[in-house]
Amino acid sequence: MKNVFRAEIYILRHDGLLWLVPVLYCAVGIYAGFYDHAVMDIYKGVELFSLTEILNLFFSFSVVLLTGYAIGGDFSRHTIRNVLSAGTDKKSYYYTRLLVQVLLTGALFAGTGLIHVVCHSLWPQGDADIRIAFLWQKLAIYMAMVLLQLLAQVSVVNAVCYFVRNQLVAIVSGIGIVYLEVIIRQTAEMNRMTSVQALADFLPTNVIRDMFAYAVYDRVFTGRFFLYGLSAVLIIAVSSAAGYVRFCYAGD
Amino acid sequence: MRLFVNELCKIKASKSVRWITIVFFCFAVLAGAVWKQSASPVAIYGFGAPFLWILGSGASGFFLYAAIVAGLFASEFESGVIHNVLDCGVKRSGYFIAKVAAIFGVTILIYLSSLGVLFLFKCRIAGFGPADLVFDDYGLKVLVFNGWAVCCLLSYVAVYIMIACLFREAVLTFIASLVVTLCELFNLFRGPVQIAINAVGFIENDRILTSEFAALFTPCVWILVISLIGAYMLFLVRDVD
Numbered sequence: 001m002k003n004v005f006r007a008e009i010y011i012l013r014h015d016g017l018l019w020l021v022p023v024l025y026c027a028v029g030i031y032a033g034f035y036d037h038a039v040m041d042i043y044k045g046v047e048l049f050s051l052t053e054i055l056n057l058f059f060s061f062s063v064v065l066l067t068g069y070a071i072g073g074d075f076s077r078h079t080i081r082n083v084l085s086a087g088t089d090k091k092s093y094y095y096t097r098l099l100v101q102v103l104l105t106g107a108l109f110a111g112t113g114l115i116h117v118v119c120h121s122l123w124p125q126g127d128a129d130i131r132i133a134f135l136w137q138k139l140a141i142y143m144a145m146v147l148l149q150l151l152a153q154v155s156v157v158n159a160v161c162y163f164v165r166n167q168l169v170a171i172v173s174g175i176g177i178v179y180l181e182v183i184i185r186q187t188a189e190m191n192r193m194t195s196v197q198a199l200a201d202f203l204p205t206n207v208i209r210d211m212f213a214y215a216v217y218d219r220v221f222t223g224r225f226f227l228y229g230l231s232a233v234l235i236i237a238v239s240s241a242a243g244y245v246r247f248c249y250a251g252d
Numbered sequence: 253m254r255l256f257v258n259e260l261c262k263i264k265a266s267k268s269v270r271w272i273t274i275v276f277f278c279f280a281v282l283a284g285a286v287w288k289q290s291a292s293p294v295a296i297y298g299f300g301a302p303f304l305w306i307l308g309s310g311a312s313g314f315f316l317y318a319a320i321v322a323g324l325f326a327s328e329f330e331s332g333v334i335h336n337v338l339d340c341g342v343k344r345s346g347y348f349i350a351k352v353a354a355i356f357g358v359t360i361l362i363y364l365s366s367l368g369v370l371f372l373f374k375c376r377i378a379g380f381g382p383a384d385l386v387f388d389d390y391g392l393k394v395l396v397f398n399g400w401a402v403c404c405l406l407s408y409v410a411v412y413i414m415i416a417c418l419f420r421e422a423v424l425t426f427i428a429s430l431v432v433t434l435c436e437l438f439n440l441f442r443g444p445v446q447i448a449i450n451a452v453g454f455i456e457n458d459r460i461l462t463s464e465f466a467a468l469f470t471p472c473v474w475i476l477v478i479s480l481i482g483a484y485m486l487f488l489v490r491d492v493d
Contacts, residue, residue, distance in 0.1 A: 176275065
């Protein structure tokens with residue numbers, strides 16, 4: 001498992017195109033860090049939560065694109081076939097690959113979040129006097145919840161890669177899934193399909209889009225907020241299991 | 253002609269084209285369900301479906317046409333199909349024209365069939381529409397509007413073809429095409445999607461058979477021509493290796 005892990009990190013480090021992604025994420029962090037958000041005149045510190053509100057679809061799209069590119073590329077380049085021919089266990093390969101992608105996503109999001117927070121802290125804006133209580137604790141939980149939603153999307157696209165086994169199709173499917181999540185909720189809202197809307201509210205893309213309201217109305221330490229985390233964990237578990245079964249038990 | 257028939261056979265056998273067509277059909281049904289709640293009679297009744305599909309597919313599906321271009325055009329550079337075909341003595345210009353004609357053909361086919369699905373779905377759930385609301389010269393207006401809508405769509409596909417000739421890799425083509433489409437959706441420049449959105453005003457005021465409406469799509473014609481020329485130059489001049 002250690003060897004596969006090191007090999008995958010090596011592949012990602014030496015892929016020239018992938019180095020554009022951290023640069024893009026840094027630019028996004030700086031842009032969001034200097035964004036003049038209206039809430040800065042209401043509560044002091046709320047702007048630190050605004051990263052996902054300013055660029056909510058960017059994170060969803062970029063994560064699925066990156067995952068589809070990285071993991072789907074292993075199928076298109078036949079890397080998986082070579083690794084498995086060397087005697088690597090399928091189970092350890094599957095989970096190591098997923099772990100590498102999870103760490104990459106986590107590192108990118110953490111880096112962007114840090115840049116965003118540093119920019120706002122060093123160049124404070126807004127005229128608010130009221131400060132949020134337990135700001136840093138709430139911010140940590142809020143960012144962890146957003147990351148969990150992104151990891152749910154990584155897990156889903158990872159599973160999709162093992163079904164489609166083609167880099168381009170994996171990327172298109174990932175983008176399509178994100179798009180579908182938004183459209184399903186919009187359709188359910190407009191047609192007053194309450195049960196479908198209730199389910200769609202827990203889809204990762206919709207959760208990320210709605211999260212900022214929890215920060216603005218100080219509802220981070222509430223049951224529903226933690227339910228979002230639970231739904232993300234469930235999605236990760238189900239999609240990982242589906243991808244694992246497909247990869248390990250479906251023949252070639 | 254033989255090249256064109258070969259391209260059509262490839263498209264017919266392509267799983268991705270089939271799946272993308274199914275996705276567009278699903279988008280059409282979803283769009284029909286969403287628009288059911290609209291206040292405008294054009295959006296509610298079936299008679300409006302031919303005028304609104306370009307808007308629905310523009311917002312949701314232009315990048316899917318990029319997937320078709322990436323899969324049918326750019327991936328052939330990677331897999332060596334183009335190398336084999338050109339080695340057999342086929343002229344580059346002939347191959348390019350056959351390729352573009354096939355991609356344009358499948359794009360128009362997907363657009364029209366999805367439009368048909370939307371039309372049938374809307375008629376099923378809300379009916380064709382009251383006679384006093386349906387436009388005069390309805391058939392002619394449908395023809396003219398969709399002629400311009402297809403031009404709008406093909407202009408974007410031509411841009412994707414130019415990107416495919418530039419990058420010659422399926423994934424890079426798709427990502428670059430997606431970025432271009434999203435830049436336009438986020439109003440960084442005015443392109444075919446914005447033009448399709450502006451066309452809605454002409455539909456609601458029943459001004460489709462006017463010169464202003466035709467002038468709206470002039471930039472699409474220019475984009476189509478310039479992109480095709482650019483793609484042709486890239487395909488002709490650059491070495492395949």
